[in-house]
Amino acid sequence: MGEIMVAKHAVWPRVGDPIFNISERAQKAIEKLGKENVINATIGSLTDDDGNLITLNTVFDEYKSLPNSEIAAYASIEGQKDYLEAVKKACFKDSIPNAHIRAVASPGGSGSIKLAVWNYTNQGDEILTSDWFWSPYVSISEEVGRKITTYQLFDENNNFNFNSFRERFLDIASRQERIFTILNTPAHNPTGYSVPDNDWDKILNLSKEVAQNKDKKIILFVDVAYIDFAKDDDGCRKFFEKFTNLPENILVIVGFSMSKGFTSYGMRMGAAICISSSEDVAEQFYYSCVHSCRATWSNCNRGPMKVLANIINDPNKFKAFIDEKKIYKNMLSQRASAFVEGSKKCDLEILPYIDGFFISIPCEDPKAVSEELIKDNVFVVPLKKGLRFAVCAVSEEKCAVAPSIIKNALESVRSQNLSRV
Amino acid sequence: MGEIMVAKHAVWPRVGDPIFNISERAQKAIEKLGKENVINATIGSLTDDDGNLITLNTVFDEYKSLPNSEIAAYASIEGQKDYLEAVKKACFKDSIPNAHIRAVASPGGSGSIKLAVWNYTNQGDEILTSDWFWSPYVSISEEVGRKITTYQLFDENNNFNFNSFRERFLDIASRQERIFTILNTPAHNPTGYSVPDNDWDKILNLSKEVAQNKDKKIILFVDVAYIDFAKDDDGCRKFFEKFTNLPENILVIVGFSMSKGFTSYGMRMGAAICISSSEDVAEQFYYSCVHSCRATWSNCNRGPMKVLANIINDPNKFKAFIDEKKIYKNMLSQRASAFVEGSKKCDLEILPYIDGFFISIPCEDPKAVSEELIKDNVFVVPLKKGLRFAVCAVSEEKCAVAPSIIKNALESVRSQNLSRV
Numbered sequence: 001m002g003e004i005m006v007a008k009h010a011v012w013p014r015v016g017d018p019i020f021n022i023s024e025r026a027q028k029a030i031e032k033l034g035k036e037n038v039i040n041a042t043i044g045s046l047t048d049d050d051g052n053l054i055t056l057n058t059v060f061d062e063y064k065s066l067p068n069s070e071i072a073a074y075a076s077i078e079g080q081k082d083y084l085e086a087v088k089k090a091c092f093k094d095s096i097p098n099a100h101i102r103a104v105a106s107p108g109g110s111g112s113i114k115l116a117v118w119n120y121t122n123q124g125d126e127i128l129t130s131d132w133f134w135s136p137y138v139s140i141s142e143e144v145g146r147k148i149t150t151y152q153l154f155d156e157n158n159n160f161n162f163n164s165f166r167e168r169f170l171d172i173a174s175r176q177e178r179i180f181t182i183l184n185t186p187a188h189n190p191t192g193y194s195v196p197d198n199d200w201d202k203i204l205n206l207s208k209e210v211a212q213n214k215d216k217k218i219i220l221f222v223d224v225a226y227i228d229f230a231k232d233d234d235g236c237r238k239f240f241e242k243f244t245n246l247p248e249n250i251l252v253i254v255g256f257s258m259s260k261g262f263t264s265y266g267m268r269m270g271a272a273i274c275i276s277s278s279e280d281v282a283e284q285f286y287y288s289c290v291h292s293c294r295a296t297w298s299n300c301n302r303g304p305m306k307v308l309a310n311i312i313n314d315p316n317k318f319k320a321f322i323d324e325k326k327i328y329k330n331m332l333s334q335r336a337s338a339f340v341e342g343s344k345k346c347d348l349e350i351l352p353y354i355d356g357f358f359i360s361i362p363c364e365d366p367k368a369v370s371e372e373l374i375k376d377n378v379f380v381v382p383l384k385k386g387l388r389f390a391v392c393a394v395s396e397e398k399c400a401v402a403p404s405i406i407k408n409a410l411e412s413v414r415s416q417n418l419s420r421v
Numbered sequence: 422m423g424e425i426m427v428a429k430h431a432v433w434p435r436v437g438d439p440i441f442n443i444s445e446r447a448q449k450a451i452e453k454l455g456k457e458n459v460i461n462a463t464i465g466s467l468t469d470d471d472g473n474l475i476t477l478n479t480v481f482d483e484y485k486s487l488p489n490s491e492i493a494a495y496a497s498i499e500g501q502k503d504y505l506e507a508v509k510k511a512c513f514k515d516s517i518p519n520a521h522i523r524a525v526a527s528p529g530g531s532g533s534i535k536l537a538v539w540n541y542t543n544q545g546d547e548i549l550t551s552d553w554f555w556s557p558y559v560s561i562s563e564e565v566g567r568k569i570t571t572y573q574l575f576d577e578n579n580n581f582n583f584n585s586f587r588e589r590f591l592d593i594a595s596r597q598e599r600i601f602t603i604l605n606t607p608a609h610n611p612t613g614y615s616v617p618d619n620d621w622d623k624i625l626n627l628s629k630e631v632a633q634n635k636d637k638k639i640i641l642f643v644d645v646a647y648i649d650f651a652k653d654d655d656g657c658r659k660f661f662e663k664f665t666n667l668p669e670n671i672l673v674i675v676g677f678s679m680s681k682g683f684t685s686y687g688m689r690m691g692a693a694i695c696i697s698s699s700e701d702v703a704e705q706f707y708y709s710c711v712h713s714c715r716a717t718w719s720n721c722n723r724g725p726m727k728v729l730a731n732i733i734n735d736p737n738k739f740k741a742f743i744d745e746k747k748i749y750k751n752m753l754s755q756r757a758s759a760f761v762e763g764s765k766k767c768d769l770e771i772l773p774y775i776d777g778f779f780i781s782i783p784c785e786d787p788k789a790v791s792e793e794l795i796k797d798n799v800f801v802v803p804l805k806k807g808l809r810f811a812v813c814a815v816s817e818e819k820c821a822v823a824p825s826i827i828k829n830a831l832e833s834v835r836s837q838n839l840s841r842v
Contacts, residue, residue: 107721297718
């Protein structure tokens with residue numbers, strides 16, 4: 001046993017990124033067999049039918065026409081003023097809650113989760129999210145000694161499982177001062193589900209009930225990374241209005257990201273936006289986050305901040321952006337419909353998809369099924385409870401045929417496992 | 422007293438950034454009086470004589486000619502491979518130590534300090550740096566419950582105060598498992614000092630002495646943010662070679678930044694580079710940092726990574742870049758010389774300047790002197806032990822006259838304070 005130089009809390013298993021790993025294998029298959037013979041549903045970005053990343057010209061023409069100094073200069077620690085104002089418009093549109101709202105820039109949506117988790121939970125705290133979840137929530141929590149605990153996202157009818165949510169929420173409330181919940185909605189990664197407005201009411205009523213105990217602090221973190229690819233721009237934002245007039249010990253933090261909506265994944269721009277009925281609580285948020293920014297990444301990438309502000313504040317540019325994005329929203333929607341239809345035809349069980357980049361297939365032994373699918377040159381991401389299929393990165397044609405291939409792989413693994421018993 | 426929603430560890434004084442504050446006042450004075458009548462020495466970026474940010478065309482032409490997808494796509498969590506290889510060349514040039522070296526991408530140099538502090542110190546640890554230091558070291562440390570402690574950078578002859586360094590280093594070693602030291606050299610912010618090679622020998626010998634106790638873990642963090650504006654490109658890198666063959670319980674981490682050398686402050690690209698005689702220790706570094714990246718900012722800004730790789734790997738582009746940078750290095754050097762000469766003429770005491778963006782003037786009551794200077798329309802940053810004058814942002818002509826104005830302000834404050842006694 002050699003020298004251990006890292007601190008104890010910083011020792012982690014030496015594992016590679018499993019998604020990266022399977023993506024690499026897909027890439028090799030494409031090189032060997034040609035892209036027409038491979039279905040690579042592992043990628044988490046929007047691509048054209050040939051697998052090339054889609055970038056919006058309305059975004060990148062604006063970006064590349066910025067003066068160099070607008071890209072090169074340091075931004076303010078908290079983000080440029082015009083950006084932070086534009087973020088609120090981009091995020092809430094007409095559904096802005098009547099509350100004290102503060103935004104702080106962050107590197108992507110990930111940075112906003114980091115800011116919220118670090119500043120609003122204590123060492124050892126459990127953080128609540130659904131059993132189908134984006135795995136970096138675990139890394140973000142574990143990095144600083146917090147842990148993820150889950151409720152069941154769906155009930156037996158594939159509706160939002162409020163009973164499971166309630167049970168886990170109350171259990172945490174009975175043990176912790178802070179009840180920090182991550183809700184990834186609308187267009188949830190990995191299922192494509194969105195929490196319906198009436199379930200939002202139940203969540204908020206439960207929160208208010210618990211908030212009657214003034215010693216409890218309830219933080220609802222809403223990860224809206226995929227909101228700009230929801231079909232109904234306005235409808236999918238209506239729930240924001242419900243964050244008006246909450247008790248002071250319920251704080252909502254929205255994690256905003258430019259990655260998907262502005263096809264600028266690699267530029268790392270996002271924001272944490274707090275919503276509170278108390279101006280003082282909103283100010284606390286601002287100063288805590290600014291300290292964290294200064295102490296973590298200092299300030300964020302300035303160029304894309306200007307791009308967002310320029311597009312949001314110019315009606316013509318905004319319209320051109322929306323029109324261009326619409327083409328790809330339609331493309332995404334058609335791919336997803338093809339997959340959903342294909343699933344119905346072959347009787348493949350999938351989770352309720354509403355919007356977004358991914359569809360999930362619940363199954364036993366997801367790793368074995370994923371390996372079985374690789375024999376058919378279909379590459380998906382195995383999760384704990386099933387498979388994630390990236391409709392954002394697969395042509396409509398392939399989306400239509402994939403379900404029956406998956407169905408066959410599922411049955412093949414099932415019969416192999418049975419024969420082993 | 423209203424509701425406190427942030428966690429206890431995340432409550433900070435609600436203060437604005439003092440440098441930003443004084444910069445804003447300088448800006449207002451310029452608007453009122455004209456830029457020819459104001460000396461704004463508060464800015465931490467290289468500007469032309471009119472105060473406009475300098476951006477290198479060789480960097481931004483390369484950047485703006487990247488295909489959109491090269492900017493838009495996610496980078497690997499640890500940074501793109503070609504970037505990480507290029508970083509090593511850019512950082513070490515011909516002085517690469519013979520050791521196991523790993524680089525991990527970070528948002529600017531700040532991000533690399535975050536990675537090192539978080540992964541290599543424990544809650545409550547003291548971190549050692551010099552009494553003249555870049556103030557965010559405090560924010561980065563305090564954010565996660567560590568604290569900065571200082572040695573005296575200069576002795577009575579304005580040489581490196583090794584005795585003070587030794588005393589504080591041994592004191593920490595007597596109380597802590599981990600002795601984590603930040604050395605900001607060459608071209609130190611705020612003094613412009615560089616630790617001489619023979620003092621590096623003393624630092625390393627002391628480290629080796631302490632490292633004989635195998636329970637001690639020594640981490641030397643070398644912040645080289647300003648290295649690319651040191652006059653002697655090769656000479657200023659010679660000390661890197663001394664990091665060959667260190668004991669396994671001495672780890673060197675170099676904080677690299679594109680901000681200054683590639684005039685890309687706002688793009689937030691840097692790297693943490695570890696140097697160890699043990700491959701296993703280097704691997705620990707890699708996996709700890711990758712976990713932190715994933716859990717903090719996820720991945721870094723992809724476009725500038727490609728720019729660095731393209732420039733470093735193409736001899737013609739590299740030569741053009743070096744040639745263009747040389748113009749500004751000469752400009753900076755002439756400004757600094759003018760300030761140093763001006764100080765000699767009026768007998769203003771300054772700290773030993775060798776290279777870099779700033780010169781420091783030690784004094785009593787820096788805030789009062791700074792306010793006194795504002796009456797003369799000279800804006801500098803007051804530090805705890807003196808004033809920071811940004812030669813990077815002030816014309817040669819103004820650099821020549823500033824020292825006598827500062828000298829007068831110093832004497833004026835001194836006599837005011839005396840008259841009050």
